Amino acid sequence: MSLLSLPVATLGTPRIGPRRELKVALEGYWAGRISEQQLLEDAAGLRAANWARQKSLGVTVIPSNDFSLYDQVLDTSVMVGAIPEVYASKAEPVSLKTYFAMARGSQYDGRGASCGHGSRGDGAPAQEMTKWFDTNYHYMVPEFHRGQTFRLSSRKPIDEYEEAKALGFQTRPVLIGPVTFLKLGKSADPAFQPLSLLDDLIQVYIEVLQELAKRGANWVQFDEPCLVLDLDEESRQSLLHAYDRLAKEGPAIKIMVASYFGGLGDNLPTALRLPVAGLHVDLVRAPALLDQIITAKRSDLVVSLGAIDGRNVWRTNLSALRQRLDPAIAKLGKDRIQIAPSCSLLHVPVDVELETELASDIKGWLAFSVQKIRELATLARALAGDQDVAGALAQSERVTTDRGTSPKIRDADVAIRMRAINQATRRRASPFASRAEIQRKRFKLPAFPTTTIGSFPQTAEVRNARAAHARGTMNDGQYDEFLKEETARAVRWQEDIGLDVLVHGEFERNDMVQYFGEQLAGFAFTKNGWVQSYGSRCVRPPILFGDVSRPKPITVGWWRYAQSLTKKPMKAMLTGPVTILNWSFVRDDIPRAEVCRQIALAIRDEVGDLENAGAAMIQIDEAALREGLPPRRSEWTAYLEWAGDCFRICSSGVADQTQIHTHMCYSEFNDIIDAIAAMDADVISIETSRSKMELLDAFRNYKYPNQIGPGVYDIHSPRVPESSEMKELVALARKRLQDSQLWINPDCGLKTRKWEEVRPALVNMVSAARELRAASTPADR
Ligand SMILES: Nc1nc2c(c(=O)[nH]1)N[C@@H](CNc1ccc(C(=O)N[C@@H](CCC(=O)N[C@@H](CCC(=O)N[C@@H](CCC(=O)O)C(=O)O)C(=O)O)C(=O)O)cc1)CN2
Ligand code: MET
Numbered sequence: 001m002s003l004l005s006l007p008v009a010t011l012g013t014p015r016i017g018p019r020r021e022l023k024v025a026l027e028g029y030w031a032g033r034i035s036e037q038q039l040l041e042d043a044a045g046l047r048a049a050n051w052a053r054q055k056s057l058g059v060t061v062i063p064s065n066d067f068s069l070y071d072q073v074l075d076t077s078v079m080v081g082a083i084p085e086v087y088a089s090k091a092e093p094v095s096l097k098t099y100f101a102m103a104r105g106s107q108y109d110g111r112g113a114s115c116g117h118g119s120r121g122d123g124a125p126a127q128e129m130t131k132w133f134d135t136n137y138h139y140m141v142p143e144f145h146r147g148q149t150f151r152l153s154s155r156k157p158i159d160e161y162e163e164a165k166a167l168g169f170q171t172r173p174v175l176i177g178p179v180t181f182l183k184l185g186k187s188a189d190p191a192f193q194p195l196s197l198l199d200d201l202i203q204v205y206i207e208v209l210q211e212l213a214k215r216g217a218n219w220v221q222f223d224e225p226c227l228v229l230d231l232d233e234e235s236r237q238s239l240l241h242a243y244d245r246l247a248k249e250g251p252a253i254k255i256m257v258a259s260y261f262g263g264l265g266d267n268l269p270t271a272l273r274l275p276v277a278g279l280h281v282d283l284v285r286a287p288a289l290l291d292q293i294i295t296a297k298r299s300d301l302v303v304s305l306g307a308i309d310g311r312n313v314w315r316t317n318l319s320a321l322r323q324r325l326d327p328a329i330a331k332l333g334k335d336r337i338q339i340a341p342s343c344s345l346l347h348v349p350v351d352v353e354l355e356t357e358l359a360s361d362i363k364g365w366l367a368f369s370v371q372k373i374r375e376l377a378t379l380a381r382a383l384a385g386d387q388d389v390a391g392a393l394a395q396s397e398r399v400t401t402d403r404g405t406s407p408k409i410r411d412a413d414v415a416i417r418m419r420a421i422n423q424a425t426r427r428r429a430s431p432f433a434s435r436a437e438i439q440r441k442r443f444k445l446p447a448f449p450t451t452t453i454g455s456f457p458q459t460a461e462v463r464n465a466r467a468a469h470a471r472g473t474m475n476d477g478q479y480d481e482f483l484k485e486e487t488a489r490a491v492r493w494q495e496d497i498g499l500d501v502l503v504h505g506e507f508e509r510n511d512m513v514q515y516f517g518e519q520l521a522g523f524a525f526t527k528n529g530w531v532q533s534y535g536s537r538c539v540r541p542p543i544l545f546g547d548v549s550r551p552k553p554i555t556v557g558w559w560r561y562a563q564s565l566t567k568k569p570m571k572a573m574l575t576g577p578v579t580i581l582n583w584s585f586v587r588d589d590i591p592r593a594e595v596c597r598q599i600a601l602a603i604r605d606e607v608g609d610l611e612n613a614g615a616a617m618i619q620i621d622e623a624a625l626r627e628g629l630p631p632r633r634s635e636w637t638a639y640l641e642w643a644g645d646c647f648r649i650c651s652s653g654v655a656d657q658t659q660i661h662t663h664m665c666y667s668e669f670n671d672i673i674d675a676i677a678a679m680d681a682d683v684i685s686i687e688t689s690r691s692k693m694e695l696l697d698a699f700r701n702y703k704y705p706n707q708i709g710p711g712v713y714d715i716h717s718p719r720v721p722e723s724s725e726m727k728e729l730v731a732l733a734r735k736r737l738q739d740s741q742l743w744i745n746p747d748c749g750l751k752t753r754k755w756e757e758v759r760p761a762l763v764n765m766v767s768a769a770r771e772l773r774a775a776s777t778p779a780d781r
């Protein structure tokens with residue numbers, strides 16, 4: 001490393017491993033193939049490799065405790081002993097068995113439930129899981145109760161600090177800040193305020209800091225991403241109070257408070273009053289923060305400049321960035337600066353060099369975690385005045401120009417079509433009431449019609465066949481035959497059990513977003529660009545680099561084949577534009593809204609071809625619509641407007657008699673119900689079983705007129721619900737909605753489940769619907 005450099009921090013790095021080594025170890029352990037000791041050794045190997053890699057790439061502020069076997073929020077719950085009674089762990093340190101029971105449920109054995117996310121079954125249920133801010137990463141929701149006390153129950157941050165130190169790495173341990181941690185949690189009693197637990201919680205943090213200081217740690221990183229949200233006065237006071245206490249009662253250790261995923265806005269004065277040694281700011285999402293920090297009267301504060309995008313994969317124009325940062329650094333003083341990514345590198349893949357099949361120009365535009373760390377190191381040297389990096393800076397500038405001027409990113413036909421979008425493009429021919437009448441006559445469905453959300457189990461056999469096809473050991477014809485057989489079996493089975501509206505099962509898809517990315521122009525995709533989504537589950541987000549269009553039909557052949565096998569309606573299955581956008585890495589040279597409209601036009605083409613082929617029902621999934629909401633409410637309306645607009649662009653080209661379905665999971669609808677209604681889907685299926693239908697209150701209060709399938713089967717659990725339970729859920733739904741509005745379906749797709757779980761559960765679901773029909777007066781359907 002050059003002597004002439006500013007400090008370089010990463011805030012955290014991907015922990016899954018370049019080849020998903022952690023996934024292999026975890027799933028091996030859960031399946032009983034490897035021992036606990038082997039799992040822990042594999043994990044330690046990944047940590048050691050991560051530290052060594054960062055050091056060799058020039059990181060000077062190396063994080064520890066950014067690793068997790070499952071999730072860093074769960075680690076924090078365990079660290080402070082926030083372990084609900086059902087997991088009944090009196091032991092300290094908390095065992096791995098308890099840890100995985102919290103993550104995945106404990107139905108079968110101590111290793112946690114079968115592959116996939118856990119259970120609300122006979123044993124202990126898994127903790128609730130939800131989205132980490134506006135990312136596709138999920139955390140385990142902490143559970144608090146009145147009278148909750150905390151105590152140090154896991155020494156993970158201390159152990160991992162020592163582990164690194166023994167290997168020769170001085171690290172900055174990462175902890176989730178106490179206020180963010182409490183605010184992410186929930187309580188069964190809605191009147192109970194988790195923030196009231198702050199003082200007791202701080203006690204544990206002080207103990208951790210003391211242990212770390214004693215062992216030689218001089219800095220710790222406290223992640224407080226809640227600083228970018230709309231905070232009430234109580235939360236702000238809690239922040240001030242927490243860090244006051246840590247400063248007064250804690251050891252002499254420097255705290256870097258990290259904010260990320262947005263600007264500080266009206267929380268800036270609070271952030272600047274925190275009695276801490278450092279503040280990390282996200283200059284990618286909030287460029288204006290730079291000036292705000294310069295003019296702040298905190299000459300003692302070390303500022304960590306989040307300058308390289310931790311949420312996207314494009315190489316940075318370091319030359320331009322240096323010009324932007326130079327004056328700021330001159331004002332702040334070099335000794336007060338650290339150079340960092342905007343947020344932890346957890347959200348980008350590990351190493352672009354593993355991609356051997358990407359077009360070389362596109363590959364050259366990309367930076368994954370390893371390349372981003374190199375960029376940070378180069379930038380830190382440039383800002384310190386090191387002339388030796390001039391060449392690297394110039395090259396990064398060339399790459400940016402290259403990408404911006406590449407003929408690959410522009411398609412004149414797309415521009416023409418974009419200009420032709422008008423009011424007619426985004427509106428169905430008739431209002432819902434007229435469409436519903438036409439569709440009722442067309443489909444003649446029974447009351448409480450049954451359907452599923454799309455995917456059936458992605459078994460090892462299906463994944464292996466796809467892998468064999470990709471390797472070339474299975475040819476196109478064999479793979480096609482295999483998929484046809486899987487599809488035919490699924491269709492026959494759905495007919496046998498008496499579902500009303502069938503699906504083809506999505507066996508041909510690796511992932512609901514990646515599959516579409518692979519077949520649309522304007523996207524590139526990776527072989528190893530895995531990003532953790534939850535636990536051992538990963539995704540390879542497609543890379544959207546240029547104007548999007550659909551060269552040829554994507555799903556029509558599969559739909560036609562599946563429909564040829566049955567007389568029942570075969571629901572066609574697409575992923576919507578907002579979800580494709582939110583689950584991809586997206587070009588940053590034009591606004592996201594514009595990119596999304598391009599995707600919407602491409603999906604509209606597919607919708608049109610499906611309709612022409614005879615599809616009468618077309619589902620367009622928008623699972624990630626809510627997740628894309630900006631952290632600040634003031635920015636919601638703008639987002640919801642263009643997101644809803646894109647859905648209407650893709651779905652409005654069909655005749656009144658064609659029924660448009662959509663599906664959303666993980667959504668709280670209260671504050672976005674206007675936007676949901678404006679999407680004007682004929683039928684929406686949503687995840688509601690865990691909330692006991694409470695999510696439907698939003699639809700009731702709004703008097704939402706269109707049809708709704710509230711999930712009656714929690715697909716995140718291997719547990720098989722009885723038809724009586726499902727009927728109880730429907731009864732709760734009927735209190736909120738008209739019978740004529742209701743569909744019966746699971747919460748989400750069934751890809752992560754096993755057939756042994758899915759078969760009896762869906763049989764029970766169909767019986768539930770039949771019993772409901774028998775018990776109710778002839779419906780007005
Ligand atoms: N993009 C996206 N985001 C989402 C969801 C989603 O479905 N997609 N659902 C929600 C929950 N998140 C989820 C994220 C991932 C998975 C998931 O099942 N991921 C699979 C990978 C899916 C995939 O890409 N499969 C490929 C590759 C499978 C694979 O690993 N193949 C092996 C070889 C075959 C084998 O041994 O399994 C290999 O490449 O090494 C395929 O089927 O072709 C996993 O981690 O195991 C599920 C839910 C929210 N966010
Ligand atoms: C995460 S939403 C999943 C929707 C998709 N159609 C499926 O059934 O898998």
Ligand SMILES: [Zn+2]
Nearest residue numbers: 623665748749
């Ligand atoms: Zn879903």
